[in-house]
Amino acid sequence: MTTEPAGTPDEEGLRHRVRALLAAHDPASTDRLAFLRARFDAGLAWVHYPQGLGGLGARRSLQGVVDAELAAAGAPENDPRRIGIGLGMAAPTVLTFGTDEQKARFLRPLWTGEEVWCQLFSEPGAGSDLASLGTRAVRDGDDWVVTGQKVWTSNAHNARWAILIARTDPDLPKHRGITYFVCDMTDPGVEVRPLRQITGEAEFNEVFLTGVRIPDAHRLGAVGDGWRVAQTTLMNERVAIGGASIPREGGMIGTVAATWRERPELRTPDLHDRLLRLWVDSEVSRLTAERVRQQLAAGAPGPEGSGLKLAFARLNQQISGLEVELLGEDGLRYGDWTMTRPETVDFFGRDAGYRYLRAKGNSIEGGTSEILRNIVSERVLGLPSEPRTDKDAAWKDLPR
Incomplete structure (x- = not known):
């Protein structure tokens, strides 16, 4: 009690x-x-x-x-799909590490949707190995001057603010020379370019930072402690992606189950067996997510969220593949392959072809499935970690 x-x-x-x-x-x-x-x-x-x-x-x-x-x-x-990065990632990080002034400034317009947020973490040479990032932040009086490139940035074209990690000390090992900032996306040194995806759309972007000035008052956490701050963001991100509250037979499996019931002429014994297996897996994942959300009531999310996100990606890809097969020729149709810049990802207001193509990104965004398997094996199951020869070497001495 x-x-x-x-x-x-x-x-x-x-x-x-x-x-x-x-x-x-x-x-x-x-x-x-x-x-x-x-x-x-x-x-x-x-x-x-x-x-x-x-x-x-x-x-x-x-x-x-x-x-x-x-x-x-x-x-x-407050249109949570449009401001999901702010709600699921920026807000808990600001709450945990922000100053009183930062909390008062950022949280209210973040929640109301007046200010959209994006995430400037991944780089062309630092995706799965995020700690090897090379974007530099150099202190200049009360400001930091940031130069570098970020990639796979969802909604950067609509964002007012970004959560950003940059290297502030290249002489330290890669995990210890990183600092966490809040970046103003309206700074003249910020350039956002669209990345066209297999869906024909560009919800992702690459972002170029050239002499962007960030006041030290917009730093979250201590100088050099950015990796620890970023872990709060990443753990919350994985729960936000894989642990959403949905009803029984909600999400992707509900769409396929509805098609199965409405169109009996599409059924075969093999598809029936696969649908049942995926239905059970989806229900297990949904109930596991409920347990994780209950654990969140007692504190910050742990590595279990990585398992949820890993299952989310696998199930979405397998279920969307089953849907395309179930629909036969209709499953090969793709409604509108045009270059647009959407504010949200709409899995359910589109056709099966879109769902199949868009689900391919689920195993990359929010942490690749390969990295998440490492986290689950080491931090949940307690298995030995992989050898890491670069862990204690200065970042500047690492091959790139």
Whole structure:
């Protein structure tokens, strides 16, 4: 049995706060942004966050109570798919490592969607081995001057801010010479170029940083401690990707199951067997994600999130492949292969061909499946780690 700190609202207390918010700001007549700001200020954005930062210090599990009450009242949401990087990655990192000034400045417009965030981590030569990154940040008075290149940056073309890691001391081993910053994407030294994908779209980008000035006040964590700060981001990212709350038979498996029921002429014994196996695997993954979210109520996410994201990628690719086979000739059709710059990834408002092609990226984004297998084997299963001869060498001495 858990006991709440004095003054922390319980379920009924949260319902009362929701009713008070709705009475003061009727969703039918209140501007959408004004309502979202009022919800944040009432502590009903992230109920487990501290008071004044969109929360009330309540149990994380009670967020669902608030969301359900507001949805039933027709209240607007903050379009979480469009601002997913901010919600799932930037916000928990700012909360954990940010100063009071940084939390007050960034969290409210992040949650309301007024400011979109992106992630400047991966580089052309530092993807799976992220710690080998070469983007440099050099101190210049109260600023840092950043020069380098980042890649696979989702939504950089819409972003106002970016979470960025850069090398601040090349004389230290690669994991110890990195510092974490918040980068202004409107700086004149930031150039965003689209990367066209196999889907025909460009939701990813490459970003060139040329003399970008970042004030030291926008540094998260201590100088040289960026790798530890980045682990908070990465662990939350993997839970955000692979551990989303969905109903039974939700997600990709629900789309294929619906087609199976509606079109019996497509069925074969082999496809039936594969569908059943994938349905069971999807349900196991969904229930495991529920357990991980319950563990989150007690603290930060751990390496288990890597296992969730690994399963998410595998299942999406196998299920989308099954869907294409199930549909036969119809599965080979692709609706609109045109160059667009989408704000969100829409798996379910598109055809099977899009889902099949887009799912290929699931095993790369948010950490490659190969790296996630290493994390699960070493940090979850306790198996011996791979030899790493470069761990203690200065970054500047490593071959590139």
